[in-house]
Structures are given as structure tokens and as C-alpha cells.
Amino acid sequence: MSEQMKVFIESYGCTFNQADGQIMAGNLQENDIELVDSIDEADVVIVNTCYVKLPTEDKMTYRIQRLQEDHPDKKIIVGGCMVEIDPIKLDKIGPNVSWIGPHFLCFYEILLRLFFRRIVFPNVCTLL
Numbered sequence: 001m002s003e004q005m006k007v008f009i010e011s012y013g014c015t016f017n018q019a020d021g022q023i024m025a026g027n028l029q030e031n032d033i034e035l036v037d038s039i040d041e042a043d044v045v046i047v048n049t050c051y052v053k054l055p056t057e058d059k060m061t062y063r064i065q066r067l068q069e070d071h072p073d074k075k076i077i078v079g080g081c082m083v084e085i086d087p088i089k090l091d092k093i094g095p096n097v098s099w100i101g102p103h104f105l106c107f108y109e110i111l112l113r114l115f116f117r118r119i120v121f122p123n124v125c126t127l128l
Contacts, residue, residue: 007042007045007046008046009024009025009045010046012047012049012080013051044076045071076096078097079100
């Protein structure tokens with residue numbers, strides 16, 4: 001049996017974003033992906049971004065850049081509002097990160113398995 005994948009999730013922003021983070025966490029746990037309490041323990045870091053005001057934009061930009069610099073060995077996935085609002089900036093500041101929009105929460109598990117080539121038939125999810 002292969003080692004269990006370990007993921008750290010950071011969620012920023014509004015109540016909806018916090019709820020999205022909980023949905024991600026639940027989906028990952030249901031698919032035997034372990035959530036950890038620190039970046040150091042993780043194979044993958046998911047940053048669930050908020051991007052509604054300039055100070056928040058600056059915070060998200062800085063956070064993504066720092067994660068890449070401080071943890072070059074980690075796979076980083078950016079989700080949340082930034083992906084839809086400013087993909088061009090995200091591409092510039094995060095050339096080594098993957099991203100997935102907030103309307104595709106159920107695909108995080110699939111993306112993680114592709115990263116690690118642990119492809120299995122995922123649970124069925126419904127997009128509304």
C-alpha cells in the first residue's frame with residue numbers, strides 16, 4: 001500500500017470561502033487524503049484565496065510568492081477567487097503552482113492524485 005498523501009489547506013476571506021475550504025477538506029478526507037496541521041508535514045499546500053480588496057490581493061500575492069520560495073519541494077495549488085478574478089497575475093507570480101477555480105471543489109482530489117500518479121476512480125461529484 002502506498003504512503004498516504006498529506007495536504008495542508010489555508011483558507012482566507014469570507015464565510016463562503018471558509019465553507020469552500022471545509023468542503024475541500026471533507027472531499028479529500030473521504031478519498032483517503034490526510035489533512036495535516038502544518039506546511040512542514042504536507043506534500044501539497046492548497047491556498048484557498050480571497051481577492052476582493054487591494055490589501056487582500058496584496059496579501060494573497062505575497063503569500064503565494066513566499067510559499068514558492070520557502071517550500072520549493074511542496075506542490076502548491078491555488079484555489080478560490082484569485083483564480084477567476086486575476087489568472088494573468090497568478091500566472092506571473094506563481095509559475096510553479098497549479099490552480100483550480102472555486103466552482104470545481106470536487107476536483108481537488110483528482111488533481112492531487114494526478115500530481116502523485118495515484119489515479120483511481122473518484123467519488124462522483126455533482127456540479128451545480
